[in-house]
Amino acid sequence: MARSAMRSLRPPRLSAFVLAVLAWLPLSFAVWYFAAPLLLWPSVLAIEGVTAAAFHDLVRGIEQTGATVTFTTSLRPGTGVSGGVVTVDVNLLLYSFGLPLLAALIIAARETAWKRHLLVGYLVLVPFVAWGGLADFLKNVAITAGPQVASQAGFSAAQRETIAFAFQFGSLILPAIVPAILWVLLHRRFLERLRAAPLVS
Amino acid sequence: MHTGAFASVPPESPRIAMIRFFVLFLVLLAVLFGLELTPPVQEWFVVPWTNALARFSAGLVTLFDADVASNGKVLRSTTNNFAVSIEAGCNGVEATLVLLAAMLAFPASWARKALGLVAGILAVQGLNVVRVISLFYIGQWNRDVFEWAHLYVWQALIMLDVLVVWLLWVRTLPRPGGDPPLPPGAAPAPA
Numbered sequence: 364m365a366r367s368a369m370r371s372l373r374p375p376r377l378s379a380f381v382l383a384v385l386a387w388l389p390l391s392f393a394v395w396y397f398a399a400p401l402l403l404w405p406s407v408l409a410i411e412g413v414t415a416a417a418f419h420d421l422v423r424g425i426e427q428t429g430a431t432v433t434f435t436t437s438l439r440p441g442t443g444v445s446g447g448v449v450t451v452d453v454n455l456l457l458y459s460f461g462l463p464l465l466a467a468l469i470i471a472a473r474e475t476a477w478k479r480h481l482l483v484g485y486l487v488l489v490p491f492v493a494w495g496g497l498a499d500f501l502k503n504v505a506i507t508a509g510p511q512v513a514s515q516a517g518f519s520a521a522q523r524e525t526i527a528f529a530f531q532f533g534s535l536i537l538p539a540i541v542p543a544i545l546w547v548l549l550h551r552r553f554l555e556r557l558r559a560a561p562l563v564s
Numbered sequence: 565m566h567t568g569a570f571a572s573v574p575p576e577s578p579r580i581a582m583i584r585f586f587v588l589f590l591v592l593l594a595v596l597f598g599l600e601l602t603p604p605v606q607e608w609f610v611v612p613w614t615n616a617l618a619r620f621s622a623g624l625v626t627l628f629d630a631d632v633a634s635n636g637k638v639l640r641s642t643t644n645n646f647a648v649s650i651e652a653g654c655n656g657v658e659a660t661l662v663l664l665a666a667m668l669a670f671p672a673s674w675a676r677k678a679l680g681l682v683a684g685i686l687a688v689q690g691l692n693v694v695r696v697i698s699l700f701y702i703g704q705w706n707r708d709v710f711e712w713a714h715l716y717v718w719q720a721l722i723m724l725d726v727l728v729v730w731l732l733w734v735r736t737l738p739r740p741g742g743d744p745p746l747p748p749g750a751a752p753a754p755a
Contacts, residue, residue, distance in 0.1 A: 377735070381728055388720065457715060464720040468727075528601065535653045536597055539723035540662055544586070546727075551582070558735055 374556050375472075383471035391463035391470070399430040402462065402485070403455045407432055409493035421504070421516060423448070430456045434500045441511045449512055451503045457534065458495025461542035462488055468546045472553050480549045484542070491541050495533040502530040581671060589669035596661045611637075614655040617689075621696045632700075639700050646704045648696065654714075656692035659722045660685055666730050672737050680733040684726075691725045 395402065407427045414422040414434075424435040431452050438449040462485065469480045505518045505526050518526065547554065599605050614637045622634035631643045637655075640647035652658070663684045667677050695718045703710040 377728070377731060381724075384724060388717075392716065392720075460716040460719055461723075463716075464723060468724075528598070531601060531652070532594075532597060535658045536593065536662070539659075539719055540593070543662075543723055543727050548586075554731075554734075557731065558739070 374559055375553060377557060380471055380557075383473075384467045387467035387470050388463065391466040395459070395463040395466070396456070399456060399459070400427070403427070403430055403459060403492065405489045406455060406459070406492040406496065409490055410497050413493065413497055418501075430454060430459075432496055432500075436504060438504060438508075438512050438515045449504065449508065451500050451508075453496045453499045453503075455492060455496050458499070458538050459488070459492045461491075461538045464539070465542035465546060468542070469549070472546075472550050474550060474553060483549065484545050487545055488541060491533075491537050494529070495538060498526065498530040498533040501526045585669050585671070589665050592665035592668055593662060596665055597658070600657060600661060610652075610655070610657055613657065614650050617655055617693070617696065618650055621693055621700070624693065625697055625700070639696065641700075641704060644704065646700075648700050648703060650696060653719075654692075654696065654699075656689050656722070659688050659692070659726050662723075663688055663726050663729060666726075667733065670730075670734065670737075676733075676737060680736075684729040684733060687729050688722070688725055691722060695722065 404427065407425065410432065411425050414425060421436055421438070422434055423437050426433045426435070431454055434451040434453070436449045436451065440447055440449055465484045465488065466481060469477050469484060474480065504516045505513055505523050513523075600610060615634075618634040618637050618639050622632050622639055625632045625639075631641055633640050633642055637650045638647050639650070664681060667680050667684065670677075672680075699710060699714055699718065702713050
């Protein structure tokens, strides 16, 4: 306890912190990958909730297989096709790689509340992973599936633009930036000590 | 509430400074990212930048491997025809925008911001060149490892790079009212 208290008072070294993050990343990536079906389940629930509320005409069912979510739609593959419906597979790992990054950052900071930080960080990331997965699905049916499918989805030009932006923001920015913001918010005391430490010994 | 790291000049409540920083950061990021997606910015900046990145990477690689060529945004092996195409998210533009927004939003003088941006952009783009070249060789070795490194590992490493650059920059900023005394029992630490 005394050692922990002393450690929390000592100015942290940035170089040691970065090395610790790099050391924890392989383990956190391994845990994230193998536990993905469980870790991503709440995000799938969130996606189900949003689709049931906002896209119930479009989505007939959602199924999770490992880290992949399969959306079964009410859309037909083409006007000349009599049977079958369009299904879209989305890999949620693409939108959740921030989880292992956040875990490595939290553990490397060695704050006493690291377990609480891990839990809070995970819970906050759940809707952002859902955002990525849902935006990926919408981008598929509204834009990349082609005009025959997109016309059935019934999105306006403005809605397609919004979907495109939501997808780009949800895939290129949010997965990486949210963990970093969360870590900064959860480690203000650590940052203060880091800023107080001299640059050169 | 520990918000002292966000203390600003002129002095204001650290809590307000922190909120101001995050709001400004998110607004700047959304605006910059929105601008990046517009056709003129894509045509006049993103595409030429990405092509230049491919040319620069190919130029570096040819220092030790002559069997590499670039064509537009594609880096190609002339022996086995394996090629990587530098797409959005891999050209370092988004990472640079995050750093730009974080430095512009943080309370500091414009000179400090300019200096931090020059050094920070060099650091982020430098690591991105390492990403492109490493993926080019990893892809020739093992496609599964390539997918992992490309989609997950390098994405995390680039964001870690941005965070570390920002932390280093924040540490160089003068603190309002001078440096506070170190906590009891605290030893000075090297960077």
